[in-house]
Amino acid sequence: MRNGVLKSVKGGPKMALDTRGSRRVSISEWFKERLGLEDLAYPVPAHANSLLYSLGGISFAGFMLLFITGIYLAQFYHPHPIDAHASVVYMITRAPFGDLVRSVHFWTAQIVTLAVLIHLLRVLFTGAYKRPREVNWYVGLGLLALTLGLVFTGSVLKFDQEGLEALQHNGEAAEVIGALGGWFSAEFSLSVPMLTRLFNGHVTILPLLFGLLVAAHAFLVKQHGISPRPTVEAVSRGTAGEGESSFSVHLRRMAGYGLVMLALALVLSVVWPAPLGQPGVAGAEVTKPGWMFVWLFPAEEAWGSRALAVVPVILGLLLALVPIIDRSPYLSPARRKGLLLAAAIILLALVVSGVVATLSPVEAHLQ
Numbered sequence: 001m002r003n004g005v006l007k008s009v010k011g012g013p014k015m016a017l018d019t020r021g022s023r024r025v026s027i028s029e030w031f032k033e034r035l036g037l038e039d040l041a042y043p044v045p046a047h048a049n050s051l052l053y054s055l056g057g058i059s060f061a062g063f064m065l066l067f068i069t070g071i072y073l074a075q076f077y078h079p080h081p082i083d084a085h086a087s088v089v090y091m092i093t094r095a096p097f098g099d100l101v102r103s104v105h106f107w108t109a110q111i112v113t114l115a116v117l118i119h120l121l122r123v124l125f126t127g128a129y130k131r132p133r134e135v136n137w138y139v140g141l142g143l144l145a146l147t148l149g150l151v152f153t154g155s156v157l158k159f160d161q162e163g164l165e166a167l168q169h170n171g172e173a174a175e176v177i178g179a180l181g182g183w184f185s186a187e188f189s190l191s192v193p194m195l196t197r198l199f200n201g202h203v204t205i206l207p208l209l210f211g212l213l214v215a216a217h218a219f220l221v222k223q224h225g226i227s228p229r230p231t232v233e234a235v236s237r238g239t240a241g242e243g244e245s246s247f248s249v250h251l252r253r254m255a256g257y258g259l260v261m262l263a264l265a266l267v268l269s270v271v272w273p274a275p276l277g278q279p280g281v282a283g284a285e286v287t288k289p290g291w292m293f294v295w296l297f298p299a300e301e302a303w304g305s306r307a308l309a310v311v312p313v314i315l316g317l318l319l320a321l322v323p324i325i326d327r328s329p330y331l332s333p334a335r336r337k338g339l340l341l342a343a344a345i346i347l348l349a350l351v352v353s354g355v356v357a358t359l360s361p362v363e364a365h366l367q
Helices: 027-035 037-041 052-074 084-093 098-126 134-157 161-184 194-224 247-271 294-303 307-325 337-359
Strands: 015-017 024-026
Touching: 024 027, 037 247, 052 098, 052 194, 052 247, 084 098, 098 134, 098 247, 098 337, 134 161, 134 194, 134 307, 161 194, 161 307, 294 307, 294 337, 307 337
Parallel strands: none
Antiparallel strands: 015 024
């Protein structure tokens, strides 16, 4: 048939004629032409396809899975303090595949957070924050903050004892921040419970900001190219249009890694379903947060609730200063020993703090 109409070919896949009717093309070629997918075949370095350089794409694939499972879970969730916990119980016990979808959501969030953190460390170690990629470093820091914000609000929404304690700590941190933390304060809107507003932030505000920053991140990667390997003589420069591989191959690799992540989340979901505690009791302290935030507990015990806001801000400022402090063009870790040593000391302190908090007994420290 003419004018691009599909036609079945005996013994083979469906084919289509091009607009001039001069030759038959496959369905994949038809879509590539109509959607402009051939533009994705631009050159990228071969090392872009390695696991460490694909962590950003893996994280993005994980977020897509989180959005899909989150949309399903939202159909059964009631974001009100009286009904929230009961709606999660309904989700687990009566919603079709609710327990499995919730567990996949939970474990994917753990994997994605870990991937984002390792991605940050890889960028730091390889010097990929240097000129001309400084702006993308700050975009990445924004994505890290949004990731942790999504994890925190998600942990509150189940509204068991751990979730209620997290909500109470949220109120303490809001008081420390003052006017800047107004949205996180219960007094911001007396007509809507704080839990409901955190749910709105979890499903609307944070995903919207995430989408905007991811678009900016992808644009800047395309604009400047993948950072060169950090060899001894390597210097930071734009590499757009260079490389032995292509971005389409990189996308296929990321899709493959994404399927592996889904398989891992499914296995973990079957072996260890997502936990849910008893309904929360206000004022009680008998739980600890997830590994993403437990490292803050020793600082909170030493300096009070102000540490919940001050310590993350200090760490964020230190990360923001990295491109300003390290302005040399060299990428090799051997030429950046001072900065990497300081980063290693801070990372070790955070890990030790987390281990100490995990092993220590729970102590009441809410005001």
